[in-house]
Amino acid sequence: MNLTKSLFVNRLVKISYCLLYKQITSNRTICYNNKIYQETSHNMAQRSITSFFKKTPFTPMEIKSNGGSKVSHVNGDTSPISDEKDKPSERQQSNSIDNDGDSQDSLKPKNKAKRQRVISSSSESESPVKVKKEDLSDNDDSITLNKSVNKTYDSPKNKKAKIKKEIKSPSPKKGAKSLSRDEVKENSLKLKIVGSKEKDNIVKNTEHIDNIENESEEIQKVAENAYNPSKSKYHPIKDACWSKGEPVPYLALAKTLDLIEGTSARLKIIEILSNFYRSVMVLTSEDLLPCIYLCLNQLAPAYHSLELGIAETYLMKAIGQCTGRTLAQVKSAVQKCGDMGRVAEQARAAQKTMFAAPKLQIRKVFAALKEIAHMTGQASVNKKINKIQSLYVACRDCEARFLIRSLEGKLRIGLAEQSVLHALALAVATTPPGPNLQLDAAQHMSADKFKALVEQHVAVVRRTYCECPDWAELLHELLRGGVAALASRCSMRVGVPLRPMLAHPTRAVRDVLARFENEEFTCEYKYDGERAQIHVPAAPDDKPDFANAAIFSRNQENNTAKYPDVLSRLPTLLKEGVSSCVLDCEAVAFDAANGKLLPFQVLSSRKRACASAEDVRVPVCVFVFDLLYLNGAPLVGSTLAHRRKLLREHFCTQPGTWQFATSKDCSTIEEVQLFLEEAVKESCEGLMVKMLTGDNSKYDIARRSHNWLKLKKDYLEGVGDTVDAVIIGAYRGKGKRAGVYGGFLVACYDPESEQFQSLCKLGTGFSDEDLQILSDMLKEHIIDSPRNYYNYDSSHSADVWTSAAVVVEVRCADLSLSPAHRAAIARLHPHKGVSLRFPRFVRVREDKAAEQATTAAQVAQLYLAQDQIKNQVKQPDAAHEDDFY
Template sequence: MFTITKFIGHSRFIVKFVSLAVKVYPQVSISTFSIINARSMSQKSITSFFTITPKKPVKVQQKNKDEDETESPNDTTSPPDIGKEKRSSKRQRLDSSGSESSAPVEASPPASDKKKKPKRQRIESSGSETAPSPKSSPMKVEKSKGPPKTYNSPKSKKKVKEEASPLQKKEVNKQKSPPKTQVKVKKEATSPVAVKTEKEVKVEKSTSPESKNEIKDSEKKEGKENEEVTKVPETEYDPAKPKYHPINDACWSRGQEVPYLALAKTLEAIEATSARLKIVEILSNFFRSVIVLTPEDLLPCVYMCLNQLAPAYHSLELGIAETYLMKAVAQCTGRTLAQVKSAAQKCGDLGSAAEQARATQRTMFAPPPLKARKVFQALKEVANMTGQASVNKKIAKIQSLFTACRNCEAKYLIRSLEGKLRIGLAEQSVLQALALATATTPPDPDGVKVLDASKGLSAEQFKARLDEHALTIKTTYCECPNYDALIPVLLQHGVAALPQHCRLTPGVPLKPMLAHPTKGVHEVFNRFENEQFTCEWKYDGERAQIHVPAGEGGAAPDLAKASIFSRNQENNTSKYPDILRRLPGLLKDSVTSCVLDCEAVAYDVETKKILPFQILSTRKRKDASEADIKVQVCVFVFDLLYLNDRPLVREPLADRRRLLQEHFNEVEGEWQFATSKDCTTMEEVQQFLEEAVKGSCEGLMVKTLVGAHARYDIARRSHNWLKLKKDYLEGVGDTIDVVVIGGYRGRGKRTGVYGGFLLACYDHENEQYQALCKIGTGFSDEDLQTLSKELEQHVIEAPKNYYSYDRSHSPDAWFGAACVWEVRCADLSLSPAHRAAIGLVDSEKGISLRFPRFIRVRTDKTPEQATSAQQIAEMYLAQDQIKNNKSKPTNLDDFY
């Protein structure tokens, strides 16, 4: 104990000596001072050891008046410095030396270099170079006129320290030390009692009524500004919120890019909702916020809601196989490919498995949050990557996106890359949501001025306005199915200006008009009672929409830019080079531009007969060379939609057919008009149907000829067109296009191939494939061999989460939704074991096909274009034995 006390005494002597030397000789180096600081810190630690032990009560010595007057301003005003003085005085009382206890306060070890330097500078500027005595102050401070602030005892110091408010302490700490040239410092300005906070100043100013009014006005302005600044946290964004406000309930501010998490949250809310009207409302809320805050992000958001990258006719696809996506997820999350496959199999969805894997992953440095615009650009970059190393480049790009995912972003990013969102959001719902968003919050190029236009309108008035917007948007999109052209006009000029700026244009394919099936001739007359109609042969081929744009100057057609599109808007120009070569023989000199609706049919040039569709399907699908073509085609033209810069879709069929015959030529075996006849009696229709069957056609197309119902309804399955097939007496009036989702292993002579298959229809509302029936008849041995090889390419380990089926009918192998078949059946019946159209006719039972049989493979249709659940329900209710049922068929005379 004696040794330690002796050591402390020596240390204090050295510290005292050096500190006095620094004051006398300011040129002492910083390194020397750091040594002093280090030693003083060691002294502190040793002294603190003894402060733990209880001490004998000692009388508190009061400071002399001179000592109080010589305290520096910083020591007086700063509460932390007061605490240091208090602590240093206790340390001095531990030593037995009385001379050391009377050492000046300035000799106490400084807390840091930063605090020491300003004190030393003030000493230099005072002009005193003589060494101060222990009892005198080294620095003189000019006293204020008022009484000086003194502390009579440590208790009084503590009391003042407690009275100082936190705000006052904050203000004092913020005050900077006086500049080097400043010599005198007024004590009043640095006193914590004299410092007033901004709030106190405002309170003093607000005593007068005028100042109160000014403060209220400023608060109102600040409230408006805060309305723009405050935003909901991205993880709490909820577009399904009742009475949604497009600014206050958004999770981003005006001018900021839309967070991808906001879009993902919207898709998640839609997936959790089954009611179509609620889905439209949720999506419209999100669109309203985008229109108000960041209108330039509306286009990429619309595309990603539809899971598209560009218009369909651009044929821009991601081209990412599911295995590559699993590989990317595995590499990002540190899992094996087998683990990711197993998780996807359990979840039934790779997106959900990826979300779970991402949630358990921890990153050292979080990447910047994803933005909707940048995600869309990245997806387009992935789709445009080609070449040998394109797969590795795509995986690297996907990984960079995946590692930045938060919350539910990973699920919908992976689903977008798969090309299957599966959230129950159809394109018509997106268009309806756009209509609701623009009707509620009208866009304006100078900034949205009305956030809720429904205020002040009755429910009927607003519904009428909404219906007008929806009809304009849907009709315009049908004529110009290109969001790249539609969305900018919508934001710049409004909904009313869409028909003027977005018109039917050669090169942009239309969605074709479709016909309703009918079972017999009597239904034709029931539908077209008191109306004039015509009958045309229904050719068994592939829909071809031929576009010929005008050349420079508009004097002649530009045949080099002519293009051919399929019924689902795919560009088939490279598939039919022979048709393009024959175009000059079709067009007369009066034609400068046109759009024709046709049917391309396999044709035997020698016998001059139409060949079955199966022969046409053997042609090469892309980049065909005319020299290698073995199957010749004849194009049967049946409608004219555009002629010489003039859209004709709103003209009656009689006028369109007259213009078609006036401006186009027929060339036998190459270009022919559809065989037609205007019938007035059932006998004429029956006779014409038999002629069509003899001419190797499927049946008849019955169309309204004149009147308001005779226009070309783009993208509609309209009752203004009816199809009457040759097999209408065999039970069901129309064949059914189904999707193959499962296969059963064959037995007996079918061993080694699939002997039966599980078929499904497509439900557009829920984006599901619903099991319809099992099929095992109508196949030849060659068919089974061919179909089994083709289906092996689409085998998946487990059913997708958007497959709706009964477990009792689980197949031996599951297939991805890729192959479309045409089947026929005797009739339809309710089934508790199948899920097709469940809820449309019966709340618990679906609909199944009785005695189904295979007809052919439909290579011209995508799985989404298969027969819908609504059509299955209508076919069921149209049967004679069901007609007395109270249930009404679903109305499909609308945009599909």
């Protein structure tokens, strides 16, 4: 009897299942996050059954049926329950109702989509979701849909990905009517949500629907190894290989430098670099400063004196340890290739690693290089090598080449400082910084108008950098206010050295009068010393702060420690009322006992750093000849007559210690000639002839100007000026010169191609002492093979090659075109360079770096200035133009 009753109840329950399932099989549309979802009858059935058992819970009471299966009493009724071993999975349980009632095929939707969460993503919320009665069939009561236990948790990240995927590629059913955004929002009101968390989630997702759509339309960035800033019509965002706010990858800079290295046209080089700077400014402006410094192969302004100080042997050792090669193998490869960067790149490409190192970023590489430069102490060498190895193993593609070149201090890709300034100005003109971002301003201008705008920007950026050669401040003001406000916000200040104004050489007095005809000019003694720029800042009480005074060289290097005696006597120079100043001077070795000037060779023996004035062995006299800054006001835009007047009013003199440069205002050839003879008698090199009044008498920072002419005593010997050349090779001495180098291969410097071009073989004018000194100096600069940036003829191959480090002053009879030398090649003749005839050694120029040697353009001008050439060749206009150096 009990068994019959149990079977009856079981059958009744199954019938109830089917009736309830059919009652709610009509499909419904539910709106979620402004998105329409079609709910199938299959899913509706599951929810209805779940609600049914919530209203009518089980009261389990197990009995044994005849068949041996367990039977559970539910409110007095019984239904069979399978054993635990036969229990189906959760997914199977949800589909078990398909065994009775209508057939399974009729219950399933025809196009069954992947099961998705339809109701609000509230896996943490326990509150149920109620659906209005009118949303179901007419006979339904309100049904509460609880979270099913067998649903899996979706993280917020997965939810966002699903929604984003649906927005990107919606797949409505065939024949379904597409709804507008307003209809979607209207349908969303049908879903009544109970519970604060559910409401917050829906509102939040609705607010961010536009952001998600924008992300779907986000521009795909270019692959890093495919980055190409030389592309025509370059787009700073679409063609970049990083997104906005991301650190600039080091590979992007390496690719840019690689393209520049393979480009010879200067304008194209500027365009490539400008495109890269545009992307950096738009996407990650904070990385622009390290990008500039890495392009210039610098770590800080020159007056900070921050250098890496890594010998080539240590770099080779680091490369060998990382790639499993011996030091001898790396040295041999460098000797064959001539470029350590190329060797490092090839070795890194052949190396296979199990795990890829993190990608290099420009800001991290720059910070690592600065960290290496600051490492000091006994264990600093090993620390530097370890740091180099950590960078090297992370290199990809051509990164290793430029990383090692940066560490070596020789980028050598033909990228000069003036090109960087030009590229920066072009980038700002094309993509002006500011709140109203304009990616390409050239599109809205004619070619001529845009060219004029670029030239204007270049002039402003160059002039501002000359007055304030601090890249950090210049870029900060440039990105904040643009070029228009750059000059007013970024100007000359005490403590930041300027590049001095230089003079052009002239061969005769008549050339001076031809240049300064109908103009007022003055002549000053040209002292044989070292340029010194003295900065005295102001204290808070408007008094001069002598404790923080500094002395800088013509290379902007800080020479304060070299002249403690000058600083100790500085208070005697300034008169009352002077709070701050910048003076342009010449420090000359001085024999106080005899009151005579000593040659530069004596001054060069002075120690680079003296602890105190008592330790000084070579006394100096400072000759002040110009005033650039006074009491907070720059004077570089004033005339020389005004500057000289202020100088004499506010400063004192003391014989043998502080003196004004001896000067005389001349107007005739005879006066200039007599004053030149006086200068030579006073152990000076000659005269400096300067424009005194007018617009041409301003102080042209960082220019070799025709408004200053130098008239040296050597003009009678054929050449108006000596040449500063760099030793790149040496020849072993024979006979009397055995044991030392008897001759040297010297070169001039071409900043445009960053090459050292052979000028002549130098073997005369040396004393035995000079040869011994030079041989000792060159020992630490010997290299295995000539650098790839040495331009020379194989017929002049040296016995020993040296790095470009030692600068010597050379005098000659005249200059001639030569097929065997490469100085100024292609400037005057397509296949011939300029050579010095009868060169003679004068002295070693320890005050000059290799890059400050006589340039190829200057060599070409010296050649054209010769009388025999003037009569034959028409002078190009460029020969008389002033330019930055």
